[in-house]
Amino acid sequence: MPLPRLDPFPDRAMPRWCLFVLLVVLGGQPVYAQDTSATAPDTARSWHDGAWTRIIERNGLEISYIFYSEADTRNDGVVLRLRNENDYSVRYSFTVIFRGPNARATAPVEGTLRPGEMRTGEKSGLFWVPFKKQETIGEVGLRGISVQRIREPKSR
Numbered sequence: 001m002p003l004p005r006l007d008p009f010p011d012r013a014m015p016r017w018c019l020f021v022l023l024v025v026l027g028g029q030p031v032y033a034q035d036t037s038a039t040a041p042d043t044a045r046s047w048h049d050g051a052w053t054r055i056i057e058r059n060g061l062e063i064s065y066i067f068y069s070e071a072d073t074r075n076d077g078v079v080l081r082l083r084n085e086n087d088y089s090v091r092y093s094f095t096v097i098f099r100g101p102n103a104r105a106t107a108p109v110e111g112t113l114r115p116g117e118m119r120t121g122e123k124s125g126l127f128w129v130p131f132k133k134q135e136t137i138g139e140v141g142l143r144g145i146s147v148q149r150i151r152e153p154k155s156r
Contacts, residue, residue, distance in 0.1 A: 052081055055140070059147040060086035061113070063094075065140055076137040077129040081120040084113035089150040098130040099139040105130035106143075112150060 052064040062083040071077025078098065084090050093110035107128055113119060120126055131137065 055142060056145070057085075058145050059090070059149075060084060061090055061092055061147045063142065063145075067137065067140075071127075072129050074134055075129045075131055076135075077127065078137060078140055079121060079128075080109070080126040081118065082111075082113060082124075082126065083118040084115060086149070087115050089114050089152070091148045091150055092146065094145040095143045096128070097139075097141040097143055098128065098137055099141070100131055100135045100137055103131045103135045 051066055053066070054062065054064045056063050062081075062085060064081045064083075066079050066081075068077040068079065078096075080096065082092065089112060091110075091112050093108070096107050096109055098105045098107075105128075107130070109125065111119070111125075
């Protein structure tokens with residue numbers, strides 16, 4: 001003997017609102033198909049490159065920064081990253097400017113980078129906590145950027 005049919009809607013499909021209620025009651029999340037034709041993500045650059053905000057590229061020198069809220073447990077900080085993308089050494093100099101709602105500070109930056117070299121952080125003189133008393137950094141800027149090729153002495 002066949003079992004009786006328990007379908008509350010025997011002559012039509014289940015209404016959409018029932019599916020929604022069922023998903024909410026059971027805690028289910030709708031599942032969508034993944035597009036397998038999508039291009040794979042670019043892995044040519046390191047994962048941490050996405051953390052840096054690029055400011056400028058000048059004559060093959062890329063300058064970017066990361067903002068640190070409460071870098072010294074109280075005050076905001078900024079670290080710069082300099083990357084020489086040239087196949088020759090460069091000498092660089094500029095002034096970094098920090099502005100907040102009620103404060104302003106500047107710091108001179110200068111040095112050299114070999115071909116392909118990257119420099120960042122406190123040991124390289126590229127980390128600052130410019131304001132004390134919990135002043136917020138609102139803007140970071142650069143002024144007087146100079147990037148010059150270092151002429152290698154000709155070997156004999």
